[in-house]
Amino acid sequence: TRVLVLNGPNLGRLGVREPEIYGADTLDDLVAAAGGWGSELGLDVDARQTDDESQIVSWLHEAVDTRSHVVLNPAAFTHYSYALRDAAAQVTTSGLLLVEVHLSNPHTRESFRHYSVVSGVATGTIAGFGFGSYRLALDAIAARLA
Numbered sequence: 001t002r003v004l005v006l007n008g009p010n011l012g013r014l015g016v017r018e019p020e021i022y023g024a025d026t027l028d029d030l031v032a033a034a035g036g037w038g039s040e041l042g043l044d045v046d047a048r049q050t051d052d053e054s055q056i057v058s059w060l061h062e063a064v065d066t067r068s069h070v071v072l073n074p075a076a077f078t079h080y081s082y083a084l085r086d087a088a089a090q091v092t093t094s095g096l097l098l099v100e101v102h103l104s105n106p107h108t109r110e111s112f113r114h115y116s117v118v119s120g121v122a123t124g125t126i127a128g129f130g131f132g133s134y135r136l137a138l139d140a141i142a143a144r145l146a
């Protein structure tokens with residue numbers, strides 16, 4: 001079972017960017033950790049990051065076309081990208097799982113982070129556990145498929 005782990009803008013800066021919020025580990029560390037958790041769970045994880053909205057939209061289309069489940073950290077796009085929401089909706093309405101994840105808990109932060117345009121079309125959302133959010137998301141996908 002293939003799972004695309006998609007990361008949005010500024011997540012390539014993990015380790016450098018606001019480490020008090022996002023931690024000291026890097027995107028490479030996250031990609032390695034997610035791949036390892038995937039193997040433990042029997043999931044074929046393909047983890048990617050982009051700062052480009054159109055790229056994430058394309059990757060979500062790819063998920064539909066290749067019947068891949070998705071773990072999505074939309075980063076700031078979470079809060080305003082209807083294009084991302086519409087692409088995410090195509091994943092879940094085609095019977096695939098899409099788990100929205102956040103490293104931080106956006107609800108404890110600025111008010112513009114309290115609303116997600118993606119949550120309403122996601123299978124579920126996990127936030128606030130750092131890299132553990134991704135692990136919980138992969139666990140949830142494996143459990144749902146078992």
Ligand code: DQA
Pocket residue numbers: 009010011073074075076077078101102103104105106113
């Ligand atoms: C984030 C939370 C978003 O509000 C923020 O724009 C990000 C990262 C998180 O993982 O905590 O870039 O999605």
